[in-house]
Amino acid sequence: MTRRLSPVGLEFIESAALRLVFAREMSAPPEAVYRALADDVMGWPTWFAAVTRCRPTDGGKGREVLLKGGTRFRETILAADEPTRYAYRVDETNAPGPRALVEEWRLSPAGTGTHVRWTFAAEGALAFRLSMRIGRAGLGRAFRDAVTALDRRLTDTKA
Template identity: 65%
Template sequence: MARRLRPVGLDFAEVAPVRLVFTATAAAPPEAVYRALAEEVEGWSRWFGAVTLARPTHGGAGREVRLAGGIRFEETIMAADPVRRYAYRVDTTNAPGMRALLEEWALTPAGSGTSVRWTFAADGPAPFRLALRAARPGLGLSFRRAVRALDARLTPAHGRA
């Protein structure tokens, strides 16, 4: 059953009780990475292994996301700054224990490619926070694999091997 989470602002990425931050580098330029994140939402399931469905809602102001295992999210886009960042807050979910969640993808030029920083900012009761911290290695691995898969999809279109 879906539950409504506490609405949070962009500052939650800096002040959340649990902040998991991961970085990876893509050979693709920031414009291409941003486009895949923010404009080609339905493509997420082709490069982020945990995502089984992603689609824009509310005229692009929100998203519906489903993960492997049946977790569902209804989200509000909080920031869509071309080539800089893409952030969204979860409004409703069927994930147990979660009280608030905001994710931010920050993009920085890195040579001819892009440094990608993913911040997973969350709140919930103590057992949820403990479990999320324990899941950090798996989330980091999932993120790095996703960036590699995304980069593999993007780089051929830009003349790279």
């Protein structure tokens, strides 16, 4: 069953009841990382193992994402500020629990590479918030693995 989530804005990233923040350094420059996040939406499954399909919708204003296990998201892009920020809101999902969800990728130069910060901001029932806090380590591992794979992909294509 598809459920509609609250149409929150960028301010939700700071005010959400649940905020999980992960960071990692990459050797690829911010412009290349941004292009992989925002412009090569269909390429996400090649570096983010949890994503099995990702495609742009609404002329690039949204995305449709399918995760392993069958979780689906229909999203709206909230910010595409090249090369520093890419953020999106989940509008519809078949996942139980969330009432609002925004993810933000912040990119900043780190020497010749990029400092990547990913914020997962959500609101939902107590059981959802507790399960996300318990699952924090797994989400962090998925982020680290994804950023490592993306960095490898971007630096391999430069050679």
